[in-house]
Amino acid sequence: MPVIDLANPTRFLTVVNRVLPWLIAATVILFAVGLFRAMNAPDDYQQGATVKIMFLHVPAAWLGMFGWGLMSVAALGTLVWRHPLADVAGKAAAPLGAAFTFICLVTGSLWGRPTWGTYWVWDARLTSMLVLLLLYFGVLALYWTAEEPGRGARAAAILSLVGAVNLPIIKFSVDWWNTLHQPASIFRMGGSTIDPAILTPLLIMALAFTLLFVTLHLAVMRNEILRRRVRSMRLIQARELHA
């Protein structure tokens, strides 16, 4: 099947119904392996066992940003090609991205208290991540409060594109400003500074969380397509009753 065929919502639903069970199985297996490796990973020489919070915090941070990136690409599909599936993809990514950004902030705070001595500090990385969460709330509010879904979708798409400016700010905040948050230690010039005994479970957990995000995203997209079918059928029913 050509990829372009997936742009048809009915064909998309057929493919999603077929791949979801496999994705769920792969996600569960990866989490089982990742959590086992994470729990048996050695303690950090400075942070001790609190380094185990990193196996949640870092993937959640990546996915919080990934969710917004996905919404920005979908926004182009909504505004340029006006494809309904692009809007469905953007709308489905918003609550997921918000949830992972929330997990990132809470786990970071719980990691910060024993490591830095404080739950929160207004440094550039933490603040830009909080801004990302507030932007997610803004997009969700636009989707949920718009009287006409098309208008809400366009407004959310514009905010998604404007808010994408925050992504490089989050990424490079630790380089541009003097922050309490540590600089990049995984994806950096010269390679990762993390020992393989900790890096390997981190990457497995990151893959597991990414699969979880993809699985949930497809499932939420499926729900949204069904919801739009319900809406169009109710409109038809209302028209027939008043005819």
Added chain:
Amino acid sequence: MSLGPHADFIVAAYAVTLFVVALLVGWVVLDYFAQRRILGDLEERGVTRRSQRKG
């Protein structure tokens, strides 16, 4: 496996993550069955989408 003197923070981080993920999964599953049920009700009442109608 020992979680050391900051075990509470580690357990809280995993508990919060599990809670949020469980909320997401629960919402997705319940929403799916709700939409399927509403669609089924509408179809039983004879309401069809334009694309389902025979020309």
